[in-house]
Amino acid sequence: MGIGAVAVDYNYNQNIQYGINGASEKAESSFGDEITGKATSLSSSSSNGKRIGITTVGNDGYIAMYADSSTDEDPVVKVGKYEVRINDVDPNNATRMEMFALLSYMDDKGLTNNRGISSYSKMKAYATQAEYNGFASGIEDDDLAWTKKQDWIAILDNAKETFLEMAETYKQGLDIDRMVFALLENRK
Numbered sequence: 284m285g286i287g288a289v290a291v292d293y294n295y296n297q298n299i300q301y302g303i304n305g306a307s308e309k310a311e312s313s314f315g316d317e318i319t320g321k322a323t324s325l326s327s328s329s330s331n332g333k334r335i336g337i338t339t340v341g342n343d344g345y346i347a348m349y350a351d352s353s354t355d356e357d358p359v360v361k362v363g364k365y366e367v368r369i370n371d372v373d374p375n376n377a378t379r380m381e382m383f384a385l386l387s388y389m390d391d392k393g394l395t396n397n398r399g400i401s402s403y404s405k406m407k408a409y410a411t412q413a414e415y416n417g418f419a420s421g422i423e424d425d426d427l428a429w430t431k432k433q434d435w436i437a438i439l440d441n442a443k444e445t446f447l448e449m450a451e452t453y454k455q456g457l458d459i460d461r462m463v464f465a466l467l468e469n470r471k
Contacts, residue, residue: 322371322381323429326350328361335360336387336401340380341425347387360384365429374435374466379428382406382435385469395465402462406435409459412442439463 328350336347350359350366358369367384374382386403389395395402413419418441421427439459446456 322368322373322384323365323378324368326361326364326366328352328359328366330361332361333391335391336383336403338383338401338403340428345380345383347384358388360388374470375437376432377435378430378432379407379422385466389465389469394469395462402465405458406439406462409442409446409455409462410435410438412445413438416441416445436463436466 330348332349332351332353334346334348338345338347345363347360347362350361352366353359360367360369362380362384365380367381369385369388372381372385374385377385383403386395386401386406390397390402397405407422410419410422414422419433419438421431421433422438424431439462443456443459443463446452446459
């Protein structure tokens with residue numbers, strides 16, 4: 284098992300979802316307005332916020348940035364044409380893109396003690412182990428990124444158990460445990 288990195292070619296700005304000039308029409312309509320995340324709504328925010336994360340869904344890149352309405356008490360992260368209220372994200376029942384917004388925020392605020400690859404990218408890599416174990420499904424299904432709610436804490440815990448069983452991956456198991464702890468602490 285390996286952990287991959289996400290690369291984005293900045294020459295293709297039409298696929299980077301800033302919600303400003305050059306945003307892909309296909310990406311804007313590919314999910315419609317059918318989102319199921321409790322914390323997610325359509326955005327009316329500009330694209331001037333501090334950029335805190337980047338990911339891809341299919342062939343489209345997405346930038347996580349603070350929304351105009353974001354405050355320290357009520358952080359809001361804009362992702363494409365949506366806004367995610369961080370305080371409302373429940374990692375036990377969240378969409379993949381809500382987790383992208385939450386972990387991007389947590390990395391930016393230093394809540395994850397993250398080094399190197401983003402916590403969101405690590406979460407997805409660890410979650411593929413739970414999917415391989417038969418515990419979860421649809422982890423990388425791009426059609427479900429905004430709509431399928433998952434229990435990411437249980438998914439990470441399942442992957443952690445597998446990693447802790449092998450000496451070669453024991454350290455990653457401990458990393459997963461720290462990530463779960465940070466996610467649960469952020470909910471308080």
